[in-house]
Amino acid sequence: MNEYVYGIDIGGTNIKLGLFTLPGMKMIDVKEVETPRQNQETSIFEKIGSIILEMNQVNGIEFKQVKGVGAAVPCPVKNGHVDKCPNLKWNKLDIIFAFNKVLPDHVRVAVSNDATLAAYGENQILEKPYKNAVFYTLGTGVGGGIIINGEILEGATGLGGEIGHMRVFDGATETCGCGSQGCLEQICGTSGILNYTKELSLSSTSSIDFKNLSVKSVFDAAKAGDKVGLQVINRVAEYIAISASIIAVILDPDVFIIGGGISKAGSFLVDLISQHYQKHARFSSYKVPFLLASTGNDAGIIGAAYLIRKQI
Ligand SMILES: [Zn+2]
Numbered sequence: 001m002n003e004y005v006y007g008i009d010i011g012g013t014n015i016k017l018g019l020f021t022l023p024g025m026k027m028i029d030v031k032e033v034e035t036p037r038q039n040q041e042t043s044i045f046e047k048i049g050s051i052i053l054e055m056n057q058v059n060g061i062e063f064k065q066v067k068g069v070g071a072a073v074p075c076p077v078k079n080g081h082v083d084k085c086p087n088l089k090w091n092k093l094d095i096i097f098a099f100n101k102v103l104p105d106h107v108r109v110a111v112s113n114d115a116t117l118a119a120y121g122e123n124q125i126l127e128k129p130y131k132n133a134v135f136y137t138l139g140t141g142v143g144g145g146i147i148i149n150g151e152i153l154e155g156a157t158g159l160g161g162e163i164g165h166m167r168v169f170d171g172a173t174e175t176c177g178c179g180s181q182g183c184l185e186q187i188c189g190t191s192g193i194l195n196y197t198k199e200l201s202l203s204s205t206s207s208i209d210f211k212n213l214s215v216k217s218v219f220d221a222a223k224a225g226d227k228v229g230l231q232v233i234n235r236v237a238e239y240i241a242i243s244a245s246i247i248a249v250i251l252d253p254d255v256f257i258i259g260g261g262i263s264k265a266g267s268f269l270v271d272l273i274s275q276h277y278q279k280h281a282r283f284s285s286y287k288v289p290f291l292l293a294s295t296g297n298d299a300g301i302i303g304a305a306y307l308i309r310k311q312i
Contacts, residue, residue, distance in 0.1 A: 001065060005312070006052060007305025008071045009114060010044060011035060012087035017048065018301035019055055022067060025305060027298070029059055040089040041098065049102030063104050070308030071095065072114035072300035076158030080111045083157075110308040114300045116152050116161050119145025121303030122257050122293050130254040134247055135293070136163065136240065137260035141177075142185040145303075146251065152307070164189070166243050187239045190215055190262070193232060200228045219265040234276075236262075237269060241276035248285035259293025267292060 003022040008015065012035060019029040033051060036043035056063060073095060075085035080096035099109040112120075119135030135145040142164030146153040153160040164185035165178045172181040186192050197208065197218050206228035208221045222229030244256050258270050274290045281288070295302050 002061075003065055003067050004061060005068045005070065005305050005308050006055075006066065007301035007303070007308070008048060008069060009300030009304065010048075010071060010073050010088070011114070011300075012074060015044065015048060015051075016297075016301050017051055017055065018298065018305060019059060019061075020305040020309075022309065025302075025309065027302070027305075029055055030298070030301070031055060035088070041091075041093055044088070045098045045102045048099075052103075064106065066107055068108040068110065068308035068312045069099060069103060070117070070304030070306070071099070071109070071111045072117040072304045073111060074114050076162070077111055077113050078154050078156075078158035080109075081158075108308060108312050110304075110311050112152055112154065112304075112307060113145070113158065113161065115143035116145035116154065117303030117307060118259060118293075118295070118299035119147055119161070119257065119303065120152050121295055121299050121301075121306055122259060123147050123255075124306045125295060125302065132251065132253045133255050133257060134163075134244070134251065134253045135161075135257045135259060136244075136263075137299075138188060138240075138258065138262035139260040140190045142183075142188050143260075148251070163243060163247065166246065168239050168242050168246075184239060184243050188236045188262075193218060193236060193262075196235060197228060197232050200231055204228050215262055216264070219262075219268070223265075223268055233265070233269065233272065237272035238276045240273050242280050244273070244277055244288075244290075245280035245282065245285065248288055249282055252285065253288060256288060256290045257293050258290060259295075259299060263293055 005020050007018045014032050015035050016032045018027045020027050074087045082090050082093045095111045096109045115137045123129045123133045133147040137143040144161045144163035146161045165183045167182045168184050169182045176183040176186050193215050207226045218229050222233040270290050270292050
């Protein structure tokens with residue numbers, strides 16, 4: 001009898017479910033649905049329960065063949081408990097208990113933070129996973145995940161890996177969503193990139209199309225040699241490199257993996273980060289390689305599926 005696990009990524013807008021074979025972890029089906037807006041402490045889990053039932057039927061699977069469910073959530077989580085979730089109306093919620101109410105008793109459940117699980121997934125799909133890996137997710141916000149000795153790091157309260165809120169520069173005039181100023185996210189997140197592009201364009205000519213300004217248009221301009229685009233991307237790469245050099249002297253990782261929407265800029269960005277990193281790294285940490293993430297939008301479901309596979 002074939003056995004399976006589900007990897008689920010719960011986001012503020014969408015919920016994505018992947019069905020994976022055991023032990024090979026081949027993803028045989030995937031489905032994305034809108035996140036329910038009302039009564040999110042119960043409705044999200046009821047919806048997931050019904051979609052799992054539907055996916056089981058479509059794939060000719062009985063529930064007894066489903067051994068576990070792994071879930072990625074968009075907030076700090078510790079041992080399955082969420083204190084507060086800014087993206088969802090969850091307050092002091094036991095996620096594992098909430099899942100147990102909608103799933104048969106034999107189905108095991110594991111939960112962790114989405115960026116932490118993206119880190120885990122990206123590392124696990126490598127031919128030879130690293131023991132110690134640090135993952136950056138670059139998008140609207142800047143997040144991260146940390147793997148130490150092959151295990152995910154949640155930390156004492158679930159905040160482990162929130163690298164976007166590392167204070168890396170002085171002179172910030174705006175306050176970050178976290179309440180601090182000068183966070184990595186303020187420079188390397190989407191609005192930091194776009195604001196800096198607009199600021200530079202006041203004093204320099206640029207080929208960037210400001211009517212349709214996006215991170216992609218800034219990167220495309222930089223790749224084509226535009227001066228403003230290059231200056232913006234260089235600053236992003238430099239601050240990621242500075243933050244990585246700080247992490248390197250604390251954790252001494254084997255690898256840095258760069259993922260998230262902005263990482264679609266590809267090796268162009270990763271090579272720039274590597275170059276800047278060489279200036280800032282100390283001791284033997286200059287050897288730590290930077291890899292480009294490869295799972296794209298599936299990072300959360302893949303990491304969640306690998307987490308539950310490890311626990312069953
Ligand atoms: Zn912050």
